Amino acid sequence: MEEFTYLGSTISDNFTLGTELNKRVGKAASTMARFAKRVCNNTMSTINTKMKVYQVCVFSTQFNGSESWTLCGHQGRRLDTFHLRCRRRILGRITSPNTTVLVEANIPSMFVRLTQRYLHWVGHVSRMDDGRIP
Template sequence: MPFAGDAVAHYEESLQRLISHFVNTCTEFSLAISLEKTSIMSQDINTAPKITIRDHTLEMVDKFTCLSSTITSSLSLDAELILRIDIANTAMARLAKRVWDNTLLTLNTKMRVYQACVLSNLLYDSESWTLYSHQERKLNVVHMRNRRRRLSISWQDRVTNVIVLSEAGIPSMFAILTQRRLR
């Protein structure tokens, strides 16, 4: 019966062999590997494997960003959601003077800009997400807060989310996520 240490050693050997094959294939096709940008990430192991390319030991990381998406060793979407929310909030702030505060633009135009510039950033790659209900609620809070601000409705006005969404002419976050998954 193998011990946990045997499994980790087997894993490390297999990973090193895979990386070596990758390096050899890259060399055959005259492709260069950036050692400074190459790192490894693993799950469910206590001891970090020592993987090398030539004489360079690869750094072990808990998360990395690839194509604007954050991937973590725990496979949690929380880091990705925080990044997406920050990007969407930045887009909202940058559009404040030109769009949101512009009295010459109609509400319909502002909602189209919101969908194109803010929602697209907030929900980038959401088709592949498997969200928990608390994560969907977090996205909905951001969505509703943005809608209320743009419509100048404070929470003290006691206007329901259904009314806010109907005035804005856009669906709820839950409907948007469902639509994106089905697409």
């Protein structure tokens, strides 16, 4: 078997994240499309509210279980590009530089968020009893 899905994660026989990332970006893109229809186009919502809903809906859809990922440089850039594109859509600024988008969105970069998730998981595992399997 070349690949199979277990608990929502795709595991491949060559132990790369390519297939998993493709599926996660697809799921996050469909979530972003639904989010854009309902929240981004709502003029009553503030940017802060839109960003919080984005983090809960889109970010968590894509990065569920990402604590154990080991990303290559091109994979990380692909994920960061997707999230910057989403943030630009929320802000309504398609041509802004990346640094401007991150500052205006008031959300840390994707690399910072992934590092936080790694560290949170490492802390959780280090506090476990020795006889417990993480």
